[in-house]
Amino acid sequence: MSSKPKNTPALDPRVNPYRSDLASAHLYGKVTAERYVDGVPCQVRAGYVTLKEEPSFTARQSSQLLFGEVFTVFEEKDGWVWGQNATDGYVGYLQLEALDDELAEPTHKLTALRSFFHPEPDLKTPPLDMISLGAPLCVVEIDGGFAGVAGGGWVPLVHVAEIGAVKADPVDTALRLLGTPYLWGGRTSVGIDCSGLIQLALDAAGLACPRDSDQQQAALGTLVSADGAGHAYQRGDLVFFPGHVGIMADETHLVHANAHHMATVREPLADVLARAAAGKGVSAVKRLGA
Template sequence: MAESLFDLSDPRLVPARPEIADARLRGHVAAERYVVGEARAVVVPSAPLRRTPRFDAGLETEAVMGDAVTAYGAEEGFAFVQFAHDGYVGYLPEAALGPALAPTHRVIALRTFLYPGPDLKQPASGWLTLGARLHPAETQGDYFRIAGGYVFAGHCAPLDAVEPDYAATAERLVGTPYLWGGRTSLGLDCSGLVQLCLAQAGRPAPRDADQQERGLGEALPPDFGDLRRGDLVFWRGHVGLMLDATRLIHANGHHMAVAVEPLAEAVARIREKSYGPVTSLRRLSPSAAS
């Protein structure tokens, strides 16, 4: 049944628009036509996912190289897709997609350059973010040859070589500019930071803060008395990650960056100026961040 495949209560996760929908949703949502999706992969360093097929539509989230998607059709240069890693749906530039791949490696540097050949003296042709997933065709010296160029192999690791301390990954990203909808090391929003860091620990996570609050970890007492490294702090529309019992790291619009600050200061400011009071504290179990 469609209800077991898709969360029909959350439009962000339902591959359906008035003009097109996943064939498995026939009888559950109305659409002009129903299609069987095609497995594709993102083959560019990054690409914006938008709610509508317009270049001036707001950024919902980002795709990065190696992301697997299901594509349902294209219009006006955009493909209507659903991400495999978090179920998010929207429109990607059609040119960002290529054949489905089976990635074997991921980028572990914050950023790394793409080159037209296996030589650091050649002019860089692009860059890849932390977490980009690769399927190297071959190794030439110190470089992997991938679709789109060559990348320094030392900035990559096998997919199963995870970083369990996801708080440490967040610390590496301090100073990264805030970007609404961002999920690369060039720009991040609050939930993008959490999702990216958990992914490096081998822990899948939903995309948005409210989804993460519903889907991650177990609730803690609301008195802030038992916080530890790796715990998540949620507001209505915001999330941060604890570095220890008193310090919070989060991508936020106040600093316009990923920043570390005392939790008490963040709680007071956010209550007064933006998202209101803390709505929950949650702990991933078993914790891998200690």
């Protein structure tokens, strides 16, 4: 079946699964495609996996998925799947081998920056994989100091907490990630980009957060300044620039993952502004909970 909606504004393809040849069934009547399908929810079983803009190993990484996240598959072809991340709605391509079609309801989240899956509840066994901060886990068994996870693998118990039990200060989480290398599309403690840092920090606080900085600027908090001029910054203020975002550690210092340092750093906001090219200064300051 096909649909030809008229006078309908274009939907953001980053968070709406549609192409000219294929679209999610829930978008029928909203976008034009040759066919519409119901997706198949699957779960990430790799420590973390690259989400690509195209089904190619050489294609640019647009984001990453964490172990335990749900990815709805709309197409499978040549070892690649095209679909949508349930966590933030991001659409892209990833390798089929990273997914499992058996879903396990998460009970816990990883609270350590990173940890290892062991084949047995024994820290001396060679790890199977590495998982990163915020990964949702279905814990089915406790043995000594280890949590057994659905699908196999044991994680140190001190590295996990029940979902909703711990809601960290977003700034504290951002500060824990200082020194993390900058990685375009990164969402892990191994490599992260500016909006990925904010997303991880808010996730640890129990707050839903879009993937990209422009989406975050539109969706998060309350606008307290349009350009930052004369603004009295507070800890936790989100500071947006064209294509960039950071979070204030205090009245004068910004925590942000950036390509200048190629790392997550805490530095004076004044230094960030001094480096900014014309027209690249503060575009908005948003306050959470304001």
